[in-house]
Every structure is written in structure tokens, then in C-alpha cells.
Amino acid sequence: MSSGVDVERKGMDMTFASPEDKFGIKLRSRSTRTLPQNVAMIMGSIYVVAGILGFFTTGFSHITEVTNKAVFGIFMVNPYHNIVHLAVGGLWLMGAFALTSAGTEGLNIAIGGVYILATVLGFLGYLALLNIPTTGGDNYLHLVSGSIPLILGSGLIGAFSGERETVNA
Secondary structure, three states: OOOHHHHHHOOOOOOOOOHHHHHOOOOOOOOOOOHHHHHHHHHHHHHHHHHHHHHHHHOOOOOOOOOOOEEOOOEEOOHHHHHHHHHHHHHHHHHHHHOOHHHHHHHHHHHHHHHHHHHHHHHHOOHHHHOOOOOHHHHHHHHHHHHHHHHOOOOHHHHHHOOOOOOOO
């Protein structure tokens, strides 16, 4: 295999440039984490722990049975609800560590939107149709769980403070 110098000697102009030089894309080191990635990591960790704690309260039988079992005496759960918490937490953690900052922002917007929808359905009493027991505490927790990723994890704060980089096509 010839080097770039040998290629130039043969009359072909092939330069080996970095992606930043070719496309104008600034590469970040893997050690720097953005606010959306940090939000996804924190929310994912909280939801994984909540799912595990829920199984201590409900056990593993009667998966979709709506019972009066509550975590901390406030949040109604059943095993199906715990599985949903584990899945959402795992998705958030995978997004925090595997996606780019823009991808994590999209994931935060999607999950935040689903939790806002769950809040509305919970307050209207329709979340029970999905075999997810709710109380007022659950609805407010869903509201907070939807608002945090939409506000902090969607890049809105970075956009208003001028930290976001804009790309002109």
C-alpha cells in the first residue's frame, strides 16, 4: 500500500484529510458528555432502580393484575409496570452511552412525549386500560418524568444559552 506522498508523485491528487477538514464536522472526544446525554443517563438509572424496587413490592406473579401494592406507599405498581420501567430505563441508558448528542436529544423528546401522554391518560383515567394502575402520585410522577427530558434533555437550554452549534447547509 502506498502512502499519500507516493500517490501525489504519480500525478493523482488524493489528500488524506480529517473529517473536520473534509466536511466541517467538529469531532468531540468520547469523554465529554452533553446535557441531554447526562439527563438520559440519570433518568435511565432512576427508572432501572425503580423497576427493580417495584419487583420487591409486587413479586413476579400475576403480571398484569391491578392490585393495591405501592412503592413507598405512593406509586401503584404491578409486575407489568415494573417491566415497563426497566425497559424505558434500559432504553434511556443505551441512548446515553451509544447515541450521539443529537440522537439522545431525539430519544429524550420521544420518551418525554410518551410520559406526557401517560400523564394525560392517567388524569383522564384511561391508563388503566393498559393494565397500569395509577393514583394521583403516579400521574404527577409521569408529569415530572415527561417534563425533565423535554426541558433539560431536548437541547432547549443549550439553544437559549447559545451553546448549541448550528450547521449551515
